[in-house]
Structures are given as structure tokens and as C-alpha cells.
Amino acid sequence: MSVTGLSPNFKVAFDANSQVFSLAGVVRPRSVDEIADSIAMLKQAIDDVRGVLYVDVKRLIQMNNTAFHAFVRVALDACRARADLRMVIVTSSVVGWTTRMFGHLNQIEPQITVEVYDSTFYPGQSFVEDTSFIPILRTQTKMTWRHERSILPRHGLRPGIAIADVCCGIGDFAVLVQKEFQPARIVALDHSKASLAYAREVATNFGITDIEYTYGDASEMLLEDNQFDFVSCRHSLQIFNEPELLLKELYRICKPGGRVYITNEKNSHCLGEPRAQSIQWTYNEVAKLFSHFDMDVELGPKSRRYLADAGFDDILVESFMVTNLDGDPQDFADVITAWENVYAGEMAVRRGDTPEFIERFRQGFRDHIFAALHPKGYAGWPIWVASGRKPT
Amino acid sequence: MDVGNSVPAEAAFEPLLQFEMEMGTFLSEWQHCDHLSTYLARMISHNRADPVRHSNFFSSALNELLEVSFRGGTASGQIGLSIYRHGPVERVQITFPCPAEQVPFYREAVQKIDRSDAHARYLDSISTDMAPSRESILLDLAINFDASIRIEESTSPAVTLIVDLPLEGLVS
Ligand SMILES: C[S@@+](CC[C@H](N)C(=O)[O-])C[C@H]1O[C@@H](n2cnc3c(N)ncnc32)[C@H](O)[C@@H]1O
Numbered sequence: 001m002s003v004t005g006l007s008p009n010f011k012v013a014f015d016a017n018s019q020v021f022s023l024a025g026v027v028r029p030r031s032v033d034e035i036a037d038s039i040a041m042l043k044q045a046i047d048d049v050r051g052v053l054y055v056d057v058k059r060l061i062q063m064n065n066t067a068f069h070a071f072v073r074v075a076l077d078a079c080r081a082r083a084d085l086r087m088v089i090v091t092s093s094v095v096g097w098t099t100r101m102f103g104h105l106n107q108i109e110p111q112i113t114v115e116v117y118d119s120t121f122y123p124g125q126s127f128v129e130d131t132s133f134i135p136i137l138r139t140q141t142k143m144t145w146r147h148e149r150s151i152l153p154r155h156g157l158r159p160g161i162a163i164a165d166v167c168c169g170i171g172d173f174a175v176l177v178q179k180e181f182q183p184a185r186i187v188a189l190d191h192s193k194a195s196l197a198y199a200r201e202v203a204t205n206f207g208i209t210d211i212e213y214t215y216g217d218a219s220e221m222l223l224e225d226n227q228f229d230f231v232s233c234r235h236s237l238q239i240f241n242e243p244e245l246l247l248k249e250l251y252r253i254c255k256p257g258g259r260v261y262i263t264n265e266k267n268s269h270c271l272g273e274p275r276a277q278s279i280q281w282t283y284n285e286v287a288k289l290f291s292h293f294d295m296d297v298e299l300g301p302k303s304r305r306y307l308a309d310a311g312f313d314d315i316l317v318e319s320f321m322v323t324n325l326d327g328d329p330q331d332f333a334d335v336i337t338a339w340e341n342v343y344a345g346e347m348a349v350r351r352g353d354t355p356e357f358i359e360r361f362r363q364g365f366r367d368h369i370f371a372a373l374h375p376k377g378y379a380g381w382p383i384w385v386a387s388g389r390k391p392t
Numbered sequence: 393m394d395v396g397n398s399v400p401a402e403a404a405f406e407p408l409l410q411f412e413m414e415m416g417t418f419l420s421e422w423q424h425c426d427h428l429s430t431y432l433a434r435m436i437s438h439n440r441a442d443p444v445r446h447s448n449f450f451s452s453a454l455n456e457l458l459e460v461s462f463r464g465g466t467a468s469g470q471i472g473l474s475i476y477r478h479g480p481v482e483r484v485q486i487t488f489p490c491p492a493e494q495v496p497f498y499r500e501a502v503q504k505i506d507r508s509d510a511h512a513r514y515l516d517s518i519s520t521d522m523a524p525s526r527e528s529i530l531l532d533l534a535i536n537f538d539a540s541i542r543i544e545e546s547t548s549p550a551v552t553l554i555v556d557l558p559l560e561g562l563v564s
Contacts, residue, residue: 028455030422032523062426062452064459065524065532072518094445096562097452100536108519187444200441214444215564222444 009225012038014045019052021045023071024059032070039070046078051086057102058092058117059220068101079111087112094118094216118191118217131194136338137169140235143331144263144383145176147320152181155316155387156259160184161229164253166218166246167191167236171199174211177232187212187228189221219245221253229258237306238264241294247310256392260312263385266300272371272379279371279379282364286343292351300384312388324372324379332372332379340365405476405483408436415489416467425462428473429455436475436482441564449559453537454484456529457555461488464498464526469550480560485552492549501527502543502553505534538562 009025091099105112159182165174168188231254237243250260270283290297324332344362372379433451440446469489476483517528533539544552
């Protein structure tokens with residue numbers, strides 16, 4: 001809904017099934033009258049719910065005191081009138097002031113509590129946001145860049161444009177793009193504070209000051225609509241339990257006519273010679289292990305469908321293989337070692353696998369390393385690149 | 393809120409930008425508050441560690457100050473806004489013409505922020521006021537944005553609020 005004088009991206013909704021009343025966007029009215037409809041909707045929602053009303057403000061980007069007082073008034077009055085009512089206000093750690101502002105309500109009214117939704121919000125989060133991922137990401141990007149630097153221009157990357165790298169990890173891709181393609185603006189977003197801290201340090205060491213690193217949730221970004229000519233999201237769609245949600249956001253921030261660029265794996269297709277069988281067994285198990293944590297590391301070849309379903313046109317898909325022959329075979333081996341440490345050493349343990357399983361699981365990684373370092377060996381890691389254009 | 397002590401020496405603040413507008417023009421359109429705060433916040437945040445979130449936070453605070461000027465200002469003269477930086481702190485200095493008899497109310501509102509019952513007063517204003525008072529907006533800045541606020545008065549009927557916002561620390 002939109003009311004005269006209010007920002008068109010202020011959205012109010014009530015979902016009776018989940019008992020969620022949500023406020024999103026920018027709401028800075030001059031007087032309460034301008035938000036009378038929304039206030040009425042909240043009152044109606046309160047009348048309809050039994051038990052708990054969830055008030056979702058995680059995408060509330062701006063709210064002035066006038067609106068805050070008006071909504072809070074209704075909430076407090078309702079709690080006073082109905083002892084059975086509980087309200088949970090769901091905020092995001094990204095929009096810091098909402099947590100602070102709404103946080104006071106619990107001191108006034110114990111029936112109201114505040115939850116920060118993104119402290120644990122996707123199944124694989126604890127692995128992915130952990131610092132043990134840093135060495136993996138670092139070596140991986142070093143190896144994929146050799147291929148991607150020549151692939152990227154085919155997918156629309158060129159100098160002088162506005163770029164967002166969503167789920168940027170430790171930010172090395174942003175640094176490489178910045179150096180090679182001199183964008184007019186580059187924003188790099190991730191939800192791991194550890195990775196971002198690392199990214200900022202790396203950028204500082206390289207004397208790079210123009211990358212806007214930002215903490216955020218890729219599925220609920222603060223970035224405005226239609227801002228970027230090129231939006232990249234590398235190796236990350238595959239770790240979301242709901243890739244569609246993420247794609248919708250990538251689409252939203254992309255300019256009409258701009259392109260969204262995604263890279264993903266199909267882990268079961270990692271390969272090596274000699275010892276092909278053991279290697280293949282382990283990577284099939286990698287795919288199963290990730291799916292146990294609701295992550296689809298087989299997503300690569302599904303990219304075309306995901307992009308089409310998200311509304312993109314002019315979809316381009318290609319694949320490349322990172323191999324032990326790309327550069328120093330030891331780099332390849334280092335990536336595999338990092339995988340072994342996290343996948344066998346942490347994730348399988350967390351799943352509750354037996355020591356026998358874990359040993360066999362580890363063996364495939366060791367065999368992959370053996371193949372990579374073998375003088376006549378060959379080891380590969382295939383990656384799917386896909387991009388689509390946001391229709392004008 | 394420990395105002396005063398935390399305010400770094402005047403000279404250390406570097407000017408980032410200055411802005412002036414005819415008060416009549418400013419008052420012609422409520423949306424000016426939103427547009428100016430969004431735009432200026434983005435400009436001054438670009439070299440903060442997290443520009444996107446810094447600008448979101450800063451815009452929130454600046455918008456409240458602009459709204460205070462909008463609601464309390466008179467159409468003669470100019471609204472002036474200067475933003476300075478010192479380390480993790482941005483200083484907003486906003487001057488706007490207002491009726492002479494209003495000046496004491498601003499002074500009083502600023503003084504109350506320093507009192508030990510500020511937090512209780514803020515909670516009280518959230519739980520009882522229909523619409524936020526000038527005082528509760530300043531308390532919001534002090535409590536939710538860790539702002540330190542001072543007031544300066546000039547001979548002409550105008551108010552200058554000097555608000556130090558240590559947002560860089562809050563954001564990251
Ligand atoms: C597999 S890594 C890929 C990182 C980087 N693109 C690369 O290729 O090196 C996935 C990244 O997604 C980030 N991530 C996961 N969920 C996120 C979310 N909801 N919002 C933002 N970032 C998220 C993680 O913190 C992690 O850095």
C-alpha cells in the first residue's frame with residue numbers, strides 16, 4: 001500500500017495464517033493521519049490473532065519517531081487490554097537502530113519481546129560464517145580468477161559501471177574486480193563479520209579505499225532497487241536453503257538491462273586420476289552431507305532454471321574446470337585440504353558420522369590431492385557460471 | 393548519558409559539508425526532511441567502514457533533527473546545516489529560525505537530556521505520549537544513537553543544535 005506523501009516503498013502487510021504483521025521500507029510521516037490505514041491494519045491484526053502476534057520489522061529501513069510512537073501506542077494499548085496477548089518484534093542485526101528502539105518496549109511491557117532474527121537463520125550458517133572458511137575462500141578465488149577474468153566480460157562486466165558482489169566472503173573477488181575493471185562503484189556485502197573484517201584489512205593493505213564493504217543479509221538487503229549494472233553472487237546460492245529468495249533480492253537491486261552473475265558448483269562432479277573411484281565416492285558424499293544441512297552444492301547446472309524462474313532473460317550459461325594444471329598444483333591441493341578440514345573435520349562430525357565413515361570420507365580428499373600432485377595426474381573442480389539480464 | 397566529557401576538542405573536528413536553504417523553501421515540502429537526510433547521509437558515509445549501514449543510521453538521526461526544524465521553524469531566514477567529523481564521531485550543527493518565545497523550550501529539552509532520569513523519561517514518553525515531543529526526539533537521539541547534544545543561541549530568534557553522533561562505533 002502507499003499513502004500520499006509517504007515513500008512508495010513503505011509496505012504494510014498482515015498474514016493471518018502465520019500471525020505476522022510486517023512493516024517494511026521507509027516510513028516518515030508528518031502526522032499520524034498519513035499512516036492511519038496501517039495503524040488500522042495493525043489494530044485489526046491484533047483483534048484477529050490468538051496467542052502471539054509477530055511484528056516483523058526486519059526490512060524496516062527508516063521509521064521516524066512520529067510513526068514509531070503511533071505503532072507503539074497501539075501495541076501497548078493492546079497488551080494492556082488483553083493479558084493473553086504476546087507480541088514478538090522481529091528485528092534484524094543489520095538495521096541496528098531498530099533493535100535499539102524496539103528493544104525498550106520490553107522494559108515497558110513484558111508481554112512484548114524483541115528477537116533479532118538473523119543470529120541463526122540458515123542451517124549452514126555456523127559453518128559458513130566461521131573463520132575456518134577463510135583459507136578455503138582465499139585459495140579458491142585465486143584459482144577461479146584465472147578463468148573468470150576472461151569470462152566476466154562476456155557476462156557484461158566492463159569498466160565504469162556500478163557493481164555489487166553479494167555474499168562477498170573475504171572480499172578478494174571485489175579487490176580483483178576493482179583492480180581489473182575499475183568500476184564506478186563497488187559494494188561488497190556479506191553476513192560474516194569475521195570475513196568482512198578480514199576483507200577490510202586486505203583492502204587497506206592493498207591501499208584500496210573504494211570498495212564499500214557492508215554487513216547485511218543477502219535475502220533482506222538495505223540496498224535500494226535498481227542500483228547496479230552488474231550483481232555477482234559467487235558460490236553462495238548453493239548454500240542457501242531458499243535460493244529463490246536470494247535471487248529475488250539480486251534481481252531487485254539490479255538495474256533494468258543490467259545483469260546478475262552467479263557461479264555454483266556440482267560437487268559430485270569433482271574428479272581425478274589416478275584413484276578416480278575413491279575420489280568420486282567422497283564427492284558424492286560431499287553432496288549428501290551438504291544436503292543434510294539444507295545446502296545444494298549440486299546447484300551449478302540448475303542455474304539456468306533458477307535464473308529463468310526469477311524472471312531474467314538473455315540467460316547465458318557456461319562452465320569451466322579448475323585443475324591442477326592451472327598453475328601451481330599445490331594451490332589445488334591446498335583447496336582440497338581446506339575442504340577436508342571443514343567437510344570431514346567439522347560438518348561430518350556435526351552430522352554424527354562414525355569414525356569409519358569419516359576416515360573413508362577423508363581418504364577421497366587425500367586421493368584427490370594425490371592425483372593433483374602426481375606427475376602424470378589430473379585433478380579437476382568444475383564450476384558453472386550463469387548470468388541473466390533483468391528485463392527493461 | 394555523559395554529555396560534555398565525551399565531546400572532543402572543538403578544533404579537532406574537520407568540516408565535511410555545509411548546506412543552506414531558504415527556510416521558506418524548506419518548509420514548502422515535508423519530504424525535504426527525508427530527501428535531505430538520505431542524500432546527505434550517503435555523501436558523508438562513503439568513506440566509513442560500512443558505508444551502507446552508516447548512512448542508514450546517520451540518515452535516521454539527521455532526519456529527526458530536520459523534522460524538529462521543520463515543525464518548529466519559521467519561514468523567514470535560512471536553515472543551515474554543517475557536518476563535521478572527528479574520528480568515529482560526526483557532528484551535526486543545525487541552525488534554524490524560530491519564534492523567540494520558543495527558544496527556552498529547546499534549551500530546557502536539551503538540559504533534560506543530561507539528567508540522570510533521562511532513560512526513565514524516554515520510556516515514559518514512549519508509553520504515554522500520543523505523538524513524540526521535541527524532548528522525546530532529543531532523548532531518542534541521546535539514548536538510541538548515543539548522541540551528545542548542545543544548544544547555542546544567537547541574537548536573532550534562531551536555535552542552533554550541535555549533535556555529536558558516534559555512529560561509526562555503533563555500526564561496526
Ligand atoms: C561459500 S562462501 C562464498 C564467498 C565468496 N563469494 C567466494 O566465492 O569466495 C558463502 C558466503 O556467503 C555468506 N552468506 C551466507 N549467508 C548469507 C546471507 N544471508 N547474507 C549475506 N551473506 C551470506 C557467507 O558468510 C559466506 O561468506
